[in-house]
Amino acid sequence: MLDELYWEVHHLVLDLADTRNEIRSAPRGSDAIYAVPCFLHAKIQGENPVKSAEEFAERWNKIIHGDDPLSQTHQRWFPNSVIQRFEASRGYVNVFVDQKALHTRILKDLLDYGEEYGHYPKLNKTMVVDYCSPNIAKPLSVGHLRSTIIGQALINILRAAGYRVVGINFMGDWGTQFGKLLYAFEQWGNEKKLEDEPIQHLLELYVRFHKEAKENPALEDEGRAAFKRLQQGGEKERALWQRFRESSLEAFEKTVARLGVKFDHNWFESEFEERARELVDELLAKGIAEESEGAIIIRFKPLWPGKPPEPPPTQSPLVIRKSDGTTLYPTRDLASAVERIERFQPVHRLLYAVASEQTLYFSQLWNALEEMRKKGFFKHAKINQPGILEHVRFGMVSLPTGKISTREGRIVYLDELLDEAERRAQEIIKEKNPDMPKDARAQVARKVGIGAVIYADLSQDRIKDITFEWSKMLSFDGNSAPYLQYAAVRCAKILEKAKSEDRERLDTLNEQDIPALAEELKEPESVKLLMHLGRFPQAIAEAAERYAPHVLASYLYDLAVLLSRFYTQVPVLKAETDAARLARLELVEATGRVLRKGLALLGIETPEEM
């Protein structure tokens, strides 16, 4: 409903044709819903802004009240307008609406759409989202958390916004690091240990390799050589690699399941080895790639002309085949991008939820794909717009002691974090709700603890670096997942305690009942809550547009705050009249639904009780 209102105002504002159309929210304390600044228009016209605002207010009032030639058209386009009047104020035109009519419309939307409220119609546009994509030679650390959580939230949000979305987890099961592991296992490996605790053992080997390589750089060559043998199909190497891969995979899947993440596709880097090799030849043949110092590279144009005496700065080239003839991660990734484009066509965007340290790399990949597109590389798929690739980057996670490094053992494992989250949640439940039975407690602790971890990440702008701190990651008060879950649980419990005849009336509400409900929601707490519910669709749209889950997170936080205020100020079950009780129950029901839904979009479950 609110988007409709926004468009109506927008339509009128086109009147200020010579300026950018601006619709701002009204200042706090005002009853207006929007404010339109007229300064720019006034300036261009050489008028006084205060006077311009007055003129526009008068004009628009005439239009909506039927005293203007444009009135007919306007009323045809916006037959259900809830705008009441326009009022000029210090250079702004404030927009006032018929509150009751607006509330009725919002309630109607909430009732009509039910569980689907906030969802947009299907767009027929496909987004392919790359996320998680771990290197499976080592265990998941908190560093992998961001990509996984952000990617999953984005997928959910984009789906709600109407996109067709394909989520891909591109597993790093190939590359020099496996050569290093093969070599390390040959040198220091223990057959039994690999059998019993494979992950632990692989990690030890990985760390040891890098420690020894520091003293003896020749080991790096040994690693590369072992990878080359693997790549050429050495039997011994293949067999061992398979074992490494399987045990890593098993551990990986267990951990990721705890986050409630499900991938549409698990793709493996190793599966793109052959295509990557072919791709190099094709790129050479098309003149997109070239030979340099024994390697095959894609060279890029200078970023800008530069200052004459010095050479123009160029983006470093992308190496796609090493001088020893083997491919690299970028080659396989590029091959995989080609596959994504052709297989899921027509693809609107290829999104990559990957840390910002890879910014340069993705810029290279972007340029490479652009070059390929221009040279007609994509035969089967149509790519209409340039810039199909979008790097959804996020800041680094570091520990108070410094950058995360598996090699140097400076790391917090994801499982360790999730265990701790659940443990702390258990403690708090024991304290706050001692009567809860033990098995229920474990379930609730899982949802609350893991929810807290997810929310801690998603509630802030992706781009910012995070210094990992237990207290922050596992916050259970204030702006945190448990606060939102608590609010949702309160809603559910109120409904549970409502009399069955009330619940029945709620379930059988129809259109004629709605104005009466709106009439009952008089208290400022109720009205603010209802108005905020009306903004849910826009929160989803903005989060999708900006690839920004935190937009949705902060919407939900505001909603929970408004619910909490409502909850402490306005009695529901003990409302003065039947009519008021019913209206408030409906409000509580809708709020609970939106909170639950919004949390689910972020990948956070809501417990039944807490």
Place this chain on the structure above:
RNA sequence: GCCCCUGUAGCUCAGCAGGAUAGAGCAACGGUUUCCUAAACCGUAGGUCGUGGGUUCGAGUCCCGCCAGGGGUACCA
């Protein structure tokens, strides 16, 4: 050297394409539980929006310089 990102209250962060008095949480201090779970609510205190210029009727927001922190910079992924 060059490129990218970040800098808002003691701490952690919001602030959407510049708009009417900069908002939260945590921490601090004070208050609220015979009443739908106090993981809550209300109040007090706390800000030269890193810094210096510029554009503008108007700048936390845009442009330039500088400072600080982080990341990246051809055969790792």
